[in-house]
Amino acid sequence: MRTPVAIVGAGPAGLLLSHLLDLAGVESVLVETRSREYVEARIRAGILEQSTVDLLRETGLGDRLDREGDEHRGIYLQWPEERHHLDFVDLVGRSVTVYGQTEVTKDLGKAREAAGQQIHYEVTGTAVHDIETDRPYVTFTDADGVQQRLDADVVVGCDGSFGPCRTAIPDAAKQTWERTYPYSWLGVLADVAPSTDELIYAWHPDGFAMHSMRSATVSRLYLQVPNGTDIGDWSDERIWEALATRLGHGQDGWTLTPGPITDKSVLPMRSFVQQPMRHGRLFLAGDAAHIVPPTGAKGLNLAVADVALLAPALAALVRDKDFTLADAYSDTALRRVWRCTHFSWWMTTMLHRSDDPFDRQLQLSQLQWLARSEAGRAGLAENYAGLPIGF
Ligand SMILES: Cc1cc2nc3c(=O)[nH]c(=O)nc-3n(C[C@H](O)[C@H](O)[C@H](O)COP(=O)(O)OP(=O)(O)OC[C@H]3O[C@@H](n4cnc5c(N)ncnc54)[C@H](O)[C@@H]3O)c2cc1C
Numbered sequence: 001m002r003t004p005v006a007i008v009g010a011g012p013a014g015l016l017l018s019h020l021l022d023l024a025g026v027e028s029v030l031v032e033t034r035s036r037e038y039v040e041a042r043i044r045a046g047i048l049e050q051s052t053v054d055l056l057r058e059t060g061l062g063d064r065l066d067r068e069g070d071e072h073r074g075i076y077l078q079w080p081e082e083r084h085h086l087d088f089v090d091l092v093g094r095s096v097t098v099y100g101q102t103e104v105t106k107d108l109g110k111a112r113e114a115a116g117q118q119i120h121y122e123v124t125g126t127a128v129h130d131i132e133t134d135r136p137y138v139t140f141t142d143a144d145g146v147q148q149r150l151d152a153d154v155v156v157g158c159d160g161s162f163g164p165c166r167t168a169i170p171d172a173a174k175q176t177w178e179r180t181y182p183y184s185w186l187g188v189l190a191d192v193a194p195s196t197d198e199l200i201y202a203w204h205p206d207g208f209a210m211h212s213m214r215s216a217t218v219s220r221l222y223l224q225v226p227n228g229t230d231i232g233d234w235s236d237e238r239i240w241e242a243l244a245t246r247l248g249h250g251q252d253g254w255t256l257t258p259g260p261i262t263d264k265s266v267l268p269m270r271s272f273v274q275q276p277m278r279h280g281r282l283f284l285a286g287d288a289a290h291i292v293p294p295t296g297a298k299g300l301n302l303a304v305a306d307v308a309l310l311a312p313a314l315a316a317l318v319r320d321k322d323f324t325l326a327d328a329y330s331d332t333a334l335r336r337v338w339r340c341t342h343f344s345w346w347m348t349t350m351l352h353r354s355d356d357p358f359d360r361q362l363q364l365s366q367l368q369w370l371a372r373s374e375a376g377r378a379g380l381a382e383n384y385a386g387l388p389i390g391f
Contacts, residue, residue, distance in 0.1 A: 003029040003118075004318040006138045006152035008126055008165055010039060010119055012101060013286030013303040014158035015108035020311035022115055023059060026318055029150055030119040031126055031140050040109055043189060043263060045101040045300035046214055047199075049386025050094040052304045061107050068215070069099035072198045075384065077370060078248060079203040084371045091378045094385035100214050101300050120148070128155050128168045131282035153318045154281045154326075156310065157288040158303075161272070166288050169279040179345070181269035181293060183207070183352055184229060185222045188239055192259020194219045201295075202247050203367060205360075207353040208295075209246035211256070219259070224352050229266050236261045269293040269348065271341055276330040277306070283329065285310055290337050295351060296344035296384065305389045306333050336391050343383040 005021055007014045010032035018028045032039065048056075048069070056062050073095055074087045089095050112119065122143040130136045138150045157165020194213035202209045207224035214220050223242050225234075240258040249256045272291040277284045286303030309332055313325035350366050370376045 001029065001148065002151045003027055004153045005029075005314055006031070006136075006150045006155045008128065008138060008155065008157050009159035009163055009286075009288070010036075010121070011042075011158060011160060011286065011303075012104055012108065012300055013288070013307050014156070015105065015112060016304060017156060017158060017285065017307040017311055018117055018119075019059060019061070019108060019111055019115075020307060021315060022112075022117070024311060024315035024319075026315050028117075029152075030117065031123045031138060031150070032119060032121050033123055033126065035121050036109060036119070040102060040105045042105075043100070043102060045294070045297065046098055046212060046220060047297035047301075048097045048099050048104070049297075049301040050096065051308075051386050051389050052301050053097050055304060055308055055389070056104070056107075061104075061111060064103065064107055065097070065099050068103070069097040070213075070215075071095050071097050074381065075198055076196065076200040077203075077367060078200060079364065079367055080205070080248070081251065082371065083200070083248065083251070083254075085198070086370070086377050086381060088381040088385040091374070091381040092385060094381070096297070096385055098213060104300070123148075126159070126164055128157070128165055128282060131155060131168060132280040134281060136281040152281075154283060154314060156314070157282060157284045158286050158307070160287040161291050163288055165282060165284060166274055168282060169274075169284075173279050174274055174276070176272065176274045179271040181271075181348060181352070182227060183224050184227050184269060185267045185294065186225045186229060186231070186234060186239070187220065187222045187263075187265050187267055188261045189214070189263040190219045190221065190259045190261050191217065192219050192257055193217055195254075195256045200247060201347075201351055203351050203353075203363060204246040205353065206242065206246055208351045209243055211243075211247055225266065227268065231264055231266055234264070239264075267294070269295075271345055273334075273337060273341055275334055277333050277337075278326070278330045283310060283314070283326075285333075289333075290341065292341055292344035293348045294344075295347040296340065298340040298344050301386055302337060302340050305336055308389045309333055332390060336387065336389070339383070339387060339391065347380075 005028035285306035
């Protein structure tokens with residue numbers, strides 16, 4: 001097989017890249033280890049930045065998002081006895097939209113199917129070759145057990161944090177940074193109407209808690225737990241009790257309504273960046289190049305911003321042999337990646353319980369600053385609602 005652009009991974013980054021390339025008149029082929037159903041059911045991110053929403057709308061993916069997405073003007077920040085609303089629209093003129101990654105991937109899957117996109121699902125043994133030449137290729141075994149070779153002008157690694165593309169770049173040509181946080185999130189999905197109109201981020205001496213949502217009838221909630229937590233130790237009753245305490249049930253008449261939990265998982269928290277995001281004819285986008293802890297709601301949005309930069313760069317490269325944008329891609333993308341890496345680290349370290357009493361006082365001091373300073377709130381709002389793509 002031959003294609004101008006071989007894309008490894010059909011998660012949000014890979015699917016959106018193929019969509020944007022198609023709009024620019026460039027063909028691509030995707031290879032993906034999982035089934036389409038698995039990819040579309042994977043429960044992960046749920047908050048879309050303003051730039052992500054704008055891009056999805058501009059590229060014909062906004063219909064269901066506009067009908068079913070829930071636009072939020074801001075978030076609540078709280079600590080015991082205090083809750084403050086930060087209105088992003090008032091502060092920076094931008095908002096966020098609650099619309100699950102599952103829904104974004106379903107919309108993308110449908111659009112790609114309608115366009116006749118070639119996607120090889122349930123492949124095994126994906127490997128990339130000759131990335132330092134102008135004839136790179138990808139090999140894999142397809143769902144029927146047939147060994148395949150996909151020749152391309154360029155290969156794009158959209159294969160997430162455990163895929164083979166990031167590691168295909170030789171050690172001497174790359175630099176990595178990593179931070180593992182000393183806590184995880186216990187995340188639950190519950191069939192109950194959210195007890196809040198917008199997300200609540202709660203600092204609490206017992207640990208961080210967050211009340212998010214996926215729709216008018218489905219709530220998404222998180223609790224800070226120690227690394228290595230066994231999910232079996234957390235009964236539904238214990239989870240609801242901890243959420244009620246940390247989210248301030250009863251405070252100023254606010255109540256948390258519990259409901260049936262339909263999904264529970266423990267998510268470790270990690271920051272990771274690998275640069276450059278290009279080596280020869282291999283480009284990296286999304287989680288393949290960087291991971292952020294979910295506190296700043298940045299992972300999915302960063303993947304979208306990467307491919308929004310990459311699509312015109314690759315179109316110019318394969319159509320006109322113009323390398324200008326492709327050569328600039330890594331540096332341009334990394335500017336935003338590091339901004340979001342810092343913001344995600346900052347939100348995480350400000351809100352999660354630390355065993356160091358000095359740290360705790362600093363956390364409360366930052367929260368007080370946000371409550372009292374419009375400049376402080378505007379900084380958070382600008383980063384949370386999202387800087388423009390290409391910032
Ligand atoms: C458990 C979890 C929870 C998360 N929660 C949040 C959240 O609450 N908020 C938030 O903002 N972000 C969250 N994120 C981050 C967000 O989901 C990711 O940033 C986003 O999915 C990135 O998209 P991507 O396409 O780059 O990578 P992925 O979504 O990881 O897609 C990569 C794709 O590549 C495929 N692949 C891997 N290896 C191969 C191979 N060898 N060959 C072919 N295909 C391959 C994978 O199956 C996958 O479909 C979460 C991530 C995880 C893992």
